[in-house]
Amino acid sequence: MxxxxxxxxxxxxxxxxxxxxxxxxxxxxxxxxxxxxxxxxxxxxxxxxxxxxxxxxxxxxxxxxxxxxxxxxxxxxxxxxxxxxxxxxxxxxxxxxxxxxxxxxxxxxxxxxxxxxxxxxxxxxxxxxxxxxxxxxxxxxxxxxxxxxxxxxxxxxxxxxxxxxxxxxxxxxxxxxxxxxxxxxxxxxxxxxxxxxxxxxxxxxxxxxxxxxxxxxxxxxxxxxxxxxxxxxxxxxxxxxxxxxxxxxxxxxxxxxxxxxxxxxxxxxxxxxxxxxxxxxxxxxxxxxxxxxxxxxxxxxxxxxxxxxxxxxxxxxxxxxxxxxHRDWTTTFSAWRTKNPERAQLLDRMRERRLPEGWTDRIPTFEAGKAVATRKASGAVISALAPVLPELWGGSADLAESNNSTPDGEPSFIPPEYATKEFAGDWYGRVLHFGIREHGMGAILNGIALHGGTRPYGATFLVFSDYMRPSVRLAALMQLPVIYVWTHDSIGLGEDGPTHQPIEHLAALRAIPGLDVVRPGDANETAAAWQFALSRPESPKGFALSRQNLPTFDRSEGSGFAPASEVGRGGYVLIDAPGDAVPDVILIATGSEVQMAVAARELLAEEGVAARVVSMPCVEWFDAQDQSYRDTVLPPTVRARVCVEAGIAQPWYRFAGDAGRIVSIEHFGASADYQTLFEEFGFTAGTVAQAARESLAAVRG
Amino acid sequence: MxxxxxxxxxxxxxxxxxxxxxxxxxxxxxxxxxxxxxxxxxxxxxxxxxxxxxxxxxxxxxxxxxxxxxxxxxxxxxxxxxxxxxxxxxxxxxxxxxxxxxxxxxxxxxxxxxxxxxxxxxxxxxxxxxxxxxxxxxxxxxxxxxxxxxxxxxxxxxxxxxxxxxxxxxxxxxxxxxxxxxxxxxxxxxxxxxxxxxxxxxxxxxxxxxxxxxxxxxxxxxxxxxxxxxxxxxxxxxxxxxxxxxxxxxxxxxxxxxxxxxxxxxxxxxxxxxxxxxxxxxxxxxxxxxxxxxxxxxxxxxxxxxxxxxxxxxxxxxxxxxxxxHRDWTTTFSAWRTKNPERAQLLDRMRERRLPEGWTDRIPTFEAGKAVATRKASGAVISALAPVLPELWGGSADLAESNNSTPDGEPSFIPPEYATKEFAGDWYGRVLHFGIREHGMGAILNGIALHGGTRPYGATFLVFSDYMRPSVRLAALMQLPVIYVWTHDSIGLGEDGPTHQPIEHLAALRAIPGLDVVRPGDANETAAAWQFALSRPESPKGFALSRQNLPTFDRSEGSGFAPASEVGRGGYVLIDAPGDAVPDVILIATGSEVQMAVAARELLAEEGVAARVVSMPCVEWFDAQDQSYRDTVLPPTVRARVCVEAGIAQPWYRFAGDAGRIVSIEHFGASADYQTLFEEFGFTAGTVAQAARESLAAVRG
CATH class of the missing domain: 3.40.50.970 (Thiamin diphosphate (ThDP)-binding fold, Pyr/PP domains)
Structure with missing residues (x-):
């Protein structure tokens, strides 16, 4: 039958x-x-x-x-x-x-x-x-x-x-x-x-x-x-x-x-x-x-x-x-296996959620010094992996170009009569077009993951994670291998204004048990985070990615910057205090604010203050490390700390501690170019350095 | 015209x-x-x-x-x-x-x-x-x-x-x-x-x-x-x-x-x-x-x-x-005013969002010692105020009886042909039936508030605040006088299980700038919180209310318990350390966990530990107090602290401080009777007392 x-x-x-x-x-x-x-x-x-x-x-x-x-x-x-x-x-x-x-x-x-x-x-x-x-x-x-x-x-x-x-x-x-x-x-x-x-x-x-x-x-x-x-x-x-x-x-x-x-x-x-x-x-x-x-x-x-x-x-x-x-079916199935050995391997691999040998070779690295938005880096990863990971598919809730969520050259999953001049259609295609239906996208991604085999991702602006939140919660409850590509992750979105600028979303998403929220600090962290996320299908991951360009750190040997592969640790010493001195203060940052911490470290060095910069792309992954590693990154003896993130402070009190300071935004944003917004709302190397001075003063009592 | x-x-x-x-x-x-x-x-x-x-x-x-x-x-x-x-x-x-x-x-x-x-x-x-x-x-x-x-x-x-x-x-x-x-x-x-x-x-x-x-x-x-x-x-x-x-x-x-x-x-x-x-x-x-x-x-x-x-x-x-x-209209309008002096007064009052003289006299007080769910106390307030506040109206997303959101004896706002045997219908009625449409309810409440005049509220389970979150955010952004009645506010919901038990929602809602999240600790706090919320129409308020019964504290003079009117402070000393001694430790709690803090205070007293209990129904209102008041409630010198709330810890680190402990739940709930869940998930007077001992040990170093 x-x-x-x-x-x-x-x-x-x-x-x-x-x-x-x-x-x-x-x-x-x-x-x-x-x-x-x-x-x-x-x-x-x-x-x-x-x-x-x-x-x-x-x-x-x-x-x-x-x-x-x-x-x-x-x-x-x-x-x-x-x-x-x-x-x-x-x-x-x-x-x-x-x-x-x-x-x-x-x-x-x-x-x-x-x-x-x-x-x-x-x-x-x-x-x-x-x-x-x-x-x-x-x-x-x-x-x-x-x-x-x-x-x-x-x-x-x-x-x-x-x-x-x-x-x-x-x-x-x-x-x-x-x-x-x-x-x-x-x-x-x-x-x-x-x-x-x-x-x-x-x-x-x-x-x-x-x-x-x-x-x-x-x-x-x-x-x-x-x-x-x-x-x-x-x-x-x-x-x-x-x-x-x-x-x-x-x-x-x-x-x-x-x-x-x-x-x-x-x-x-x-x-x-x-x-x-x-x-x-x-x-x-x-x-x-x-x-x-x-x-x-x-x-x-x-x-x-x-x-x-x-x-x-x-x-x-x-x-x-x-x-x-089932037995009758097995006859048909065995015939299919014999006739399709490569596809049978793909099926076995997908059922075990095992990735193919050498898949990580495809992951791009980004040249130091170049300014790249992390959403664009993410898009480059998706395009690079598409040929070797046929099980990876997804799309956007009508923001494909903004979300950088479409792999190059792949047809859309759509009845061919609905193909458009922008998107080639194939009944069995790969690129999903959810329309402006974020909540439906969330539940559909869950259904795809539950069905088994393929690995889905879905994209929208981070602020609209609110529209899909009930489905994200269920993905976390079921521990489904769904990936969310949430771009435009802060006031860095700019002119669209407060309705489109996430303020509370990083905190609100981290609040969901079992969801890993990943906010990479540069293009290479983005690529490494994709690699880590795909290799761990046991829970949903949400990427928070910048609209605006971010500097790509020079992580070459001797640069002082740690390799991006450290991302899997969740938090790591991106660059230590000058001369690897015992730090006076630790600057903890995520995403687009990492660059500000790095610049503040320089400002502080001029004053003789030794500052370590910790990039903390994923609090959940950091929490999963053992205590000794965490104490190495954030020594309990170093109580002067600054956390900086273009969102509310709520998630950072536990890292800042009593003597720490948090550079955050506790109100809604505004409509203007993003440079003005970061300046007006106090996200600069200068404000981070000043917060460090205040924290140092608090420690000294 | x-x-x-x-x-x-x-x-x-x-x-x-x-x-x-x-x-x-x-x-x-x-x-x-x-x-x-x-x-x-x-x-x-x-x-x-x-x-x-x-x-x-x-x-x-x-x-x-x-x-x-x-x-x-x-x-x-x-x-x-x-x-x-x-x-x-x-x-x-x-x-x-x-x-x-x-x-x-x-x-x-x-x-x-x-x-x-x-x-x-x-x-x-x-x-x-x-x-x-x-x-x-x-x-x-x-x-x-x-x-x-x-x-x-x-x-x-x-x-x-x-x-x-x-x-x-x-x-x-x-x-x-x-x-x-x-x-x-x-x-x-x-x-x-x-x-x-x-x-x-x-x-x-x-x-x-x-x-x-x-x-x-x-x-x-x-x-x-x-x-x-x-x-x-x-x-x-x-x-x-x-x-x-x-x-x-x-x-x-x-x-x-x-x-x-x-x-x-x-x-x-x-x-x-x-x-x-x-x-x-x-x-x-x-x-x-x-x-x-x-x-x-x-x-x-x-x-x-x-x-x-x-x-x-x-x-x-x-x-x-x-x-x-406008001038032509004024003729008609003036005729109406003359003919309807009382209604004209109502209109003026509504336009200024001014409440009538003596309205607070109606607010019920609840007898000490009685076990009352805060959702039920909330329902009693709504029913008591309905006759004097005609501008107050609202309803539920199909959970009226569970949410206790229907004022007694008021007709539904519905074309009369849709009235049912349960609900009398009136074209101009008062009780709203949103159906299972939480998101729509959120946007409609905003529209009602924006239209001006009337004061809307909407009810559902707290866990389904996720479904209406984009609208709640806009209410906060616009600072609209909307009230949310979110009941079944924790694992205390019981048998319906993890899909229905809020864990992260208090944190996620507090994360929204401009939204006041209010989780009263007993029936009288609930009544006082309604009074405070209604008298401040300049922002949206969300109540988090218990399904299960909570003890009503004896707040009479000499009881040692503060009056419920302190709720407007956001956080207050509910009962101080025995003998008003300088507290060794401060126990900070909200909602259904306040009773556990009170019981833990007794346990600690038996050991000679002086514990103060702070009820913190609304963090936002507490933050709005001046520093001297806040320092009176939470003296910076008292570093031994325990925060207890049946939700994630994220919002509490800043009150706990480096030496504090937080009794929280960092994972999803389960399906069972609520008593079992509180016991299994570690919400008891004993766990709070033990956390206090640990915090005291941390302070003593």
Whole structure:
């Protein structure tokens, strides 16, 4: 079987129906035992989730990482039981796990957590993110196909597979759903099938209070294939599984557009009182209501967590079917391997996130003395690496030229009919055009990384990291190998003014646990930082890069300047006090302010003050060093210190210490040329030197 | 004239045409002189902006704050010249201002800045925000009408006015446009008219590379009234001003739905080479192209900043027309004042942002010893103040019950047909239902505050402040009187797990210049913080409130605890060392961790260690105190310190100092009951006491 075969006609027996009702009973029991959670949607979505896992998806529970599996993304993460119960049916979770729902240390936390529970493809809960991940996965699947098996006719490649997602009213309301759905339609992602569970209930109860758009028409405007399945009818509720299955069949057959199936459900059906209420959305139903519902479903109201043997045997057959599908697939896959030895090597390498031999040879070095913006250095690295790292791809949220994020000569990933005179298009291309959709970009990058194999990056101005912040947080939570190229990283942006000048962003991004924020001090630090970042795929990295030119330090032997390869240490002695004397004062700087520290060192030397300059491109990498290294760079005995960064001081107090001074900006910027701004806002060698004098005075008391 | 009268038929003379071409020449000259900027859209939008300011809007340049003026929001803030040149025509800016475009200290910064340039209704640039502001203004206009003149027939009230906005392709792409447009359709904002400048060019050039949705159909799906005006036709460009004017006439006549006019333009028309290019979007055209364009327009290519007398006389007549309209309006307004003396008092009070006599009498106090979540205390304050502060209104992004953001017994602001069994609806109601649209909520709150008069608040979980962060930043930049009610402010949220538990958010929000972040330590601090926040409308405030119950401290005389009114100091001695001894150590805490500091003080007392507890609900308010007060609370001589907050340590290093310790959480949370989480993650009286011992040891060296 290949993924593109039409599914077999639906054979729906009493055992299937009993299994679906078992889902409802388990969902009620799990929430009741936990005391909190979201039972209602898990009840009403029971048949849909069951259809997906038991009938529609290519899925082998024995290998949840099967490269060719269909992906399932539960964008409506609050109904985590919808997924957990299917994973239990698949044998990936035990009944005990369901009994420990939302408890400390359990495999069934309140929202699905990728990396924590096998079979969970992504962490969801913050609404809209999962839909964005699904769009990213669908794009990654196409890119993967293009890298590994571009010539196989549609539906014949072992890499063909689909992305299924379930979205809720809340996902539909969030702005990110607009960004990623518009882009999915534009990209003609025929491998993406979304089920919209339109139950019209959210926490404030009836969504009529806030939602009256026509969602089906909206998605048609995006170029999606849209179907509606009405289970809730004027005077009755008909859980027409055949109709839903038929809609899925059509969605699967539709390969030129993403598909949306609008499924009109009643939340918590058939609970007699709780159905169709906000309470059923987010709270336990209570013992009486659970009992009443169990009676309706033909379950013993006095028993909990009941899974009849016949049901369990039936649903666990998924393992046989999935195993058989996997074995059948292996034949096709092996034939592909034999025929494509080089591509097979690429696949193996990508799956292990291993970079090719000699890849670092390509990384450019920049001539000392030249003035180069770090964004430009970054662009040069991307272009240099593109030929040897086909897994590296990405693009910008409509700022490609400003972000220097486009590798030279590479085609865009775009249906060819949307190519423009600026950008050549290729269905399997490499350069991503997100449009002015930073948040969608963030969620899509996560989806690409989650899909596996390729390594994505995305670019915008640093100030607009705010627009994508919820997705960046999830990348950090999941520790995904995503790279952000954030340029125009300070008031150095200049004339566009305070709306475009990051002030608080370096602090705010460093605040996110698990995100490495990298602000290189010159072109060669930028190149070395790219190398270090790519070689460590275990977490997301965000580059903060200058718009304006920065001097490229002469790091040759005898120059006194350390090699840029020290960047991986996070912080290092860029140039020590003159004559390698014990420093009187340490000047710590990042990015475009490193040059000011270097110049201040000269000013201070004229006064007989011995100043060491520490470049600190990445606080997180520095923190990862052992104490002895850190004490070598920042000896605790040297208490006179100055930190300088064109952002707020908040992250620097711990390095400055009681006697230190921080040269920072604690207010918004202004519209003017950047030289004026640095001068007016006190970022000069002179202010750094003066701060050093003050710190020295404080130490001397 | 009232705002609802149909505009007079368009009388379009050669002088009008010349004035429009003058706009194009000025736009080119200003960008050329600046060396950078966005000329193209200012050129192609020249007739549209001219129509709005010179013909369609109720606008009196002599009084840019006229309460009944139509508002103009340039959501496409990059084309700031579109606005500046109209303000020049209106006499609010001089030609000199245009010559200093994007220069230090000028009134014409790169993007329009509210509060900096008279006549700029809002700060724009970050895309989508202006559209959200416009929706908020349209809602505020309705609420104002309801408060001041609810019974006047449509179109007869002196408070009837309209909100006009211009949006670009980029606004349309941003997710926030979806949130606010869906809500605007739902709210049937007939007083909102948006012009979508579909020029199909953005920074990556032809938007075809990233945008193919059918925008008109999308907006119809939102319930908007949509018209399309095609100036760009297959083989020619016809700047049909009459057609645009006719569309505006229809949009004005449409009072039941917001209106979108899709205007298909060619950017930078009629520049011979630059038109329809990405370069014309964001860069100076260059001398040759400017000269060529001026020749086409019939201007002397060797002259710059030319405004012929005839043109200037003609456009400055706007002042006479606006003044006459203002005087005519005053008749109606005075009649209203006479007839509505109490409402007139309310209007005066609202315009001055003055609160009524005795309003603080309503603020509840909470009984000592009771366990109360600060979110619940906040809800009690909102309910208590609602009757005396009609200007205070707001709501939640679908978390009303969790956020405790709904005042008792108040109707929802909603077309009555959308009322639900949970929420009574009133066209002029008070409770806002944003749906799951946090970002839209943020921009709408800004729009409400900008409109003037009323005082808005918006609520969601603290973790989802990330979703609205770009709007929060703009509230801080503009110093708007917006209040955020962010509840579930730590791992104390419990079972929903790491996706819902803020860790870095307090630090990240404190990082925003000009935003006051307030995390009260008990119910009475919450009430006092609301009082303080409302009495200071000069900046936005964000409350971080607990989900879980907190003890209410006994602050009675002799209790040793300071009164909650000290909250306004930002940080204060909650309870001093036993016997008012000189403290050995200071324990600084916020929110739900204050109780741990208080308990640790007891533990330490048993060991003979004298500990002072400082509650620090708002770092920004503490920083605003004079040095002597701050030194009283935190004597520099007492170097043993512990800071405790269930978030990252980053903001606390500066208070802890070299010898201090910080009890913090530097990683993401987990799904479990909150008691387990506080215990497992080290937030207990015991860990605070132990940190105090360590700090004391460090001081003793």
């Amino acid at each position: 290949t993924s593109s075969d039409a599914p077999a006609p639906l054979d729906w027996t009493d055992v299937d129906k009993r299994a679906v009702d078992t889902i409802r009973a388990l969902a009620m029991d799990a929430v009741e035992k936990s005391g909190n959670g979201h039972p209602g949607t898990a009840m009403s979505l029971a048949p849909a989730a069951y259809l997906l896992f038991q009938r529609l998806m290519r899925y082998d529970p024995a290998d949840p990482d099967w490269v060719a599996r269909d992906r399932f993304v539960l964008s409506a993460g609050h109904t985590s039981l919808t997924l957990y119960i299917q994973l239990f049916f698949a044998g990936l979770l035990d009944l005990e796990d369901l009994k420990h729902f939302r408890k400390w240390g359990s495999r069934t936390p309140g929202h699905p957590e990728h990396g924590h529970t096998a079979g969970v493809e992504t962490t969801t809960g913050p609404l809209g993110q999962g839909l964005g991940n699904a769009v990213g996965m669908a794009m990654a699947a196409r890119r993967e196909r293009g890298l590994l098996d571009p010539d196989a006719p549609a539906g014949t490649s072992p890499f063909d597979h689909r992305i299924f997602t379930i979205v809720s009213d809340g996902d539909i309301e969030e702005g990110i759903s607009h960004e990623v759905s518009s882009l999915a339609g534009h990209q003609k992602l025929g491998n993406l099938i979304a089920l919209y569970d339109e139950n019209k209930i959210s926490i404030e109860d009836d969504t009529t209070i806030a939602l009256s758009e026509n969602v089906a028409e909206r998605y048609e405007a995006y170029g999606w294939h849209v179907q509606t399945v009405e289970w809730k009818r004027t005077d009755e509720y008909v859980e027409d599984v055949q109709a839903l299955y038929g809609a899925y069949e059509k969605a699967i057959a539709e390969t030129d557009r993403p598909s949306l199936i609008v499924l009109r459900t009643i939340i918590a059906w058939p609970a007699p009182h709780a159905q169709n209420t906000g309470k059923a959305h987010g709270a336990a139903l209570g013992g009486d209501e659970v009992a009443a519902t169990k009676r309706i479903l033909g379950f013993d109201p006095d028993k909990t967590f009941v899974v009849e043997d016949e049901v369990l045997d039936h649903v666990r057959k998924l393992r046989e079917r999935g195993g058989q599908a | 009232t705002s609802s009268d149909a505009p007079a038929p368009l009388d379009w003379t050669d002088v009008d045409k010349r004035a429009v071409d003058t706009i194009r020449a000025l736009a080119m000259d200003a960008v050329e002189k600046s060396g950078n900027g966005h000329p193209g859209t200012a050129m192609s939008l020249a007739p549209a902006a001219y129509l709005l300011f010179q013909r369609l809007m109720r606008y009196d340049p002599a009084d840019p704050d006229w309460v009944a003026r139509d508002r103009f929001v340039l959501s496409a803030g990059h084309t700031s010249l579109t606005l500046y040149i109209q303000l020049f025509f209106a006499g609010l800016l001089d030609l000199e201002d245009l010559k200093h475009f994007r220069k230090w200290g000028s009134r014409t910064p790169g993007h329009p800045e509210h509060g900096h340039t008279a006549g700029v209704e809002t700060t724009t640039g970050p895309l989508g925000q202006g559209l959200g502001n416009a929706v908020g203004m349209a809602m505020a206009a309705r609420r104002e009408r309801g408060l001041l003149d609810p019974d006047a027939p449509a179109g007869t009230s002196p408070f009837d006015h309209r909100i006009f906005t211009i949006v670009s392709d980029g606004d349309i792409e941003e997710g926030i446009s979806h949130e606010v447009s869906s809500l605007a359709g739902h709210q049937k904002l007939g007083n909102l008219i948006a012009l979508y400048d579909e020029n199909k060019i953005s920074i990556e050039d032809d938007t075809t590379i990233a945008l193919s949705e059918n925008v008109a159909e999308r907006y119809e799906a939102y319930g908007w009234h949509v018209q399309t005006v095609e100036w760009k036709r297959t083989d020619e460009y016809v700047e049909d001003v009459q057609a645009l004017y006719g569309a505006y006439e229809k949009a004005i006549a449409e009072t039941d739905r917001p209106s979108l006019i899709v205007l298909r333009t060619i950017i930078a028309w009629p520049a011979p080479h630059a038109q329809n290019t990405g370069k014309a979007h964001g860069a100076a055209l260059g001398g040759d192209e400017v000269a060529a364009t001026k020749r086409i327009l019939g201007f002397d290519p060797d002259k710059t900043f030319v405004v012929e007398d005839e043109v200037l006389d003609h456009v400055r007549k706007l002042r006479e027309r606006g003044g006459q309209a």
